[in-house]
Amino acid sequence: MKSPTVRHRRLGRELRRLREQAGLTVAEVAVQLGWSGSKVNRIENARIAPSTTDIGNACDLYGADSATKASLIQLGKDAGRRGWWTAYSDVFTGSYIALEAEATAIRKWEPLLIPGLLQNEDYAREIIHSGLPELSDSEVARRVDARVARKISLLGSNAPHLHTLIDENVLRRFVGGAKVMGRQLDDILQTMERPNITVQVLPLRTDAHVGLEGAFSVLTLGDGDPDVGYIEGPAGDVYIEAADQVRKLKVTFERLTSACLSPKESAAFIAAVRRDHEQCP
Template sequence: MRVPTARAQDVGTEKYRVGHGTLVPMPMKSPTVRHRRLGRELRRLREEAGLSTNEAALRLGWSLSKVHRAEGGRIMVSETDLTHACDLFGADSYTKGGLIQLARDANRRGWWTAYSDVFTGNYVALEAEATAIRTWETAVIPGLLQSEDYAREVIRARHPDLSAGELKRRVDARMVRKINVVGSTAPTLHALIDEAAIRRPVDSPDTMDRQLGDLLQVMEWPHITVQILPFSAGAHPGMEGAFSVLHFDPEDPAVGYVESPAGEVYVEAADQVRNLILLFERLAGACLSPEESAALIAAVRSKA
């Protein structure tokens, strides 16, 4: 019987895919915060034990690729594998218990898993654990700040072939995401928005009135900062496209994110993330102040 090559299976707490008749750990598009933290701890323990990746792979019975992906946080490590690794590396019981709990937390289902048909990457998992989010948008109001009617029209324009039910599900997912990420326990959000996004009519004047009104309301919240990049800024460093940078607790490196019609790109190399942060800061310096931005939004709304 022919074995499928892309079917996912669950074995214990670790996800696998079937390939060439064998089970291999299933990689993630980008590691979540807890998986990255777990991977760093595994690497630290291995290095303190004086073992190379080749030696660790041989003694654990893992492939070399599995060691690299586990240390990079790119596969879900089972508790059994984690226990064996901790024993090999000489971790004390306190450290082992902490890493096992971290693995359990990393593999716990988040709110977004109910919308796994909508959220196909790991961005929302990273976003849910961020302490600060910086985002630059060139053409639309950022998804986290969209009103329901506005979101519906944006999604409909991007996916014109969706059925009514599919469209509703995507809108619901975006609104649930907004509630979970922009609520009272939310991270700080600093959004830079091109003036074109607040002036572009989406659907009816009522839709834009509600959207701009919602935007003005959230701008009063202490953890949200919105700045508009005016047309008068002319050529600017953000003309090549939108991007986001997610910041976490000090021990967890920031992650950059770029989405395009061709797919998602996660930027994790320290120098590249630093360049995105510098780019964001230059853009923020070219934007209107939050107060001036609110005045411009209010003026545009009055004419919508």
């Protein structure tokens, strides 16, 4: 697992709490359950998914009551439950989409591209084709379908709150030409009318700022689960889980938010850039 899913994290945290409550060390648990110390640590840190038998045996050792044992076994089963994204396992790698699907709030800074959750089909197709020119038309189409399916998560009563900050460069870059960009900006303006979506623009006139090191996301997962930071790059994905590092990302986001136009000003600004694209051939 490149990064644990929300349910795996919750299960590991509960098993650690029960172990500590029972006054047992990792080494003692390993001996009594016939596991390695590494296995105990990896389960508690959500780096591996324990079997139903493993969860039951641990609960018995820790003296958990029957209700707690049953709930943790169910949590373990739910952790392995297939989500909509598993239908696109050839497209989505790592655990980010699973985490995103469980998030109650998503904060994202994007200095280069329209965020994936806000991309329409035409824009997404251009980005995917330019980034992966070796893909066939059918492979590009499948990745576009996956991105559209991901975007649907912003709809409905359980949709997370998305707060995204976008650099002005992103709005002015001619991805696919003026018509494609015009439709994409129209789509963003329409999306901004939803109560769970906040978009702010960082103007080019802004001096050197804390976001120049690159894009990042912070996911709020709810139910007491710690927030997770995420950075995507050409060399792979990085999950930020240490509390102090996640806190730094939050502070960076807050500083960037202060430097951005307000949501209302941003909508007017995006509309103005949209008119600029209209005037281009």
